[in-house]
Amino acid sequence: MSNQEPRILIVNGQSVYDKNATGITLQSICSDFQTNSLLEVYYSMGDSLNQCDNKIKSFRLSPKTVPLNYLIRKMLGRNRIENYNSGIKTIDVRSREAKKNTKVKVKSFILGLISNSPVIIKDKAILEEMDRFSPEVIYTLGADIIPLKLARHFSKRYNDIPILLHYMDNWPQTKYAEFGIQKVFYRKLHKLLLEIQNSNKVALVISEKMACEYDKRFSPVHHLVLMNSVQMNDSYDSSINNKYECKQDCVFFSYLGGLHLNRDKQLLEIQKGIADFNCTDTKTAVKLRIYTSKKDRDRFETEFDSEITEFCEYVEHEKVFQEYKKADVLVHIESFDQDLIEFTKYSVSTKISEYMFSGKPILLYAPKEIAVYQYIEDCECGVSVCDKFGMHKAIERLVSDSIYREQLGERGVKNALKKHTVETAYQTLLIACGELLSQSEVGRKLNAE
Structure with a gap:
């Protein structure tokens, strides 16, 4: 596989264009790519910004993609959900404070149930757009069950194209590990994660320390370091x-x-x-x-x-x-x-x-x-x-x-x-995609052509 840009489908639980630290990081990573090499499809449980003037085509899946989430939000209503969240907005679910907070525990359990519920994709217009794009690699931060489910689903839709995971924090060890009753969700998350990693022997991490640890933890997966980059101006x-x-x-x-x-x-x-x-x-x-x-x-x-x-x-x-x-x-x-x-x-x-x-x-x-x-x-x-x-x-x-x-x-x-330059991130992402494609059936067909 040469340094030619593959067509990358970005699949996450938020948009590249969301105004938070993750969105800023994703925008930097994507900024050196040709816009026709990238397509974003995402599912957000809550509100998410999706501007109409994006350089990269970005599509938010329907709220009905996860029917249980849609029904719960419909029943409770926006105001009730916002009032509930306002009291726990500054509490990190993984913190000691969260373990003592009943509201956090209830919310975490409900979100765990939602994440483990069925995913049904009926956005015909989005699927048609994806088919026209014809992705070769899927890029995802993972971090929860739904983004991993979507990544796996779209991989299968396009003849098992490779999935490139990018770990930005230690979520595999901490997600759904906070409260005893959530161990069921923790096991399901890991089963899905290992299924993806067993088929994709290259992944990205955010630091050298993480690369050393994850090379041992997920052996024989090889982890390349792609650190946060800054768009120069x-x-x-x-x-x-x-x-x-x-x-x-x-x-x-x-x-x-x-x-x-x-x-x-x-x-x-x-x-x-x-x-x-x-x-x-x-x-x-x-x-x-x-x-x-x-x-x-x-x-x-x-x-x-x-x-x-x-x-x-x-x-x-x-x-x-x-x-x-x-x-x-x-x-x-x-x-x-x-x-x-x-x-x-x-x-x-x-x-x-x-x-x-x-x-x-x-x-x-x-x-x-x-x-x-x-x-x-x-x-x-x-x-x-x-x-x-x-x-x-x-x-x-x-x-x-x-x-x-x-x-x-x-x-x-x-x-x-x-x-930390955009160029360094770009080259690392190209190398990771190239290694994945060379290992995959899709990649071997592309090289043969």
Whole structure:
């Protein structure tokens, strides 16, 4: 199989164009492909944005594709569902907090039942569009039973074309593993996953650490590393040679994101480290900026010292790079919840690649055992800390040494240009598709032609 683009059918539980971290990642991965090489078909249990001006043709399957989901939502109504969800919106289903919350348990069980219910595809217009497209490979993030069912269904529809799984977090070990009664769903998910992997000996993962672990776990499947990529634009290009713009008598640490999962507590510890430094060094003022939603601001702002911490409005992703440029140090946080560590331990957030391209150093406050901790240390693009003592030392070094900050930022850009470009992601995806096709019956026929 050459580097010629195969026709890829994208099958997920959300759209490439959804405005969330996964959507941003998928858009970057797809951005170097010719638009006629990609087609997206997805099924979303809830509301999902599907714009009409997409570059890639994107089709949302009918809500009736999963009849049980359609019936339950019809019976309960949008308002009742939204009211129920509003009380648990910030609770991650895998967290310790979720295990104590009856509402989360009920919702998780219902979603498990829905995922295991029959899937019936009757969207004639979408199927006709797919037939005209005639896919050669299916790309999916998996992550739940329905996307895997759809991927398998469409694979069989097109003479068992290969399925390329892309693992972005450790969902195989954590999905439906939260509560005892869900073990039935967990076993069904794994049965379906192994069925797909047994027929497709190549998959994609989000980090080197995940590749090492998954090569053992799913042997003989070979896992290629496709990390989060960043679509280069004028803002990113100009940042590579961009020196610090902030005043030298004030150093700004910036955090951009939500304050759920006790991130407010971790940021309070960073504020304490900054306060301690300010007491010992009167020449350089240090400030913390937190860019977050109005809801989080209303809930948490009073916990912080306004003399040190400034709360700023949430920034849309299209404009976020402007705020990166205003910072001296960019802060990233991962949860210390032991149950969430199992989910995130192989992942590297989309923000890390963006931070690297900004040319600013990273202060990571996270558990030592997760992949992103070691990744930042190995790249020497920031400082990883896992406790208050290490964090206080990191703040002192980052504030006191502007040359050190600049060196970390430069190494971040260098690493990003090597591992996090759209071109790197594109080539990795082509290689993975090529390997899958060469192993498949479809691929052998294509090569023979």
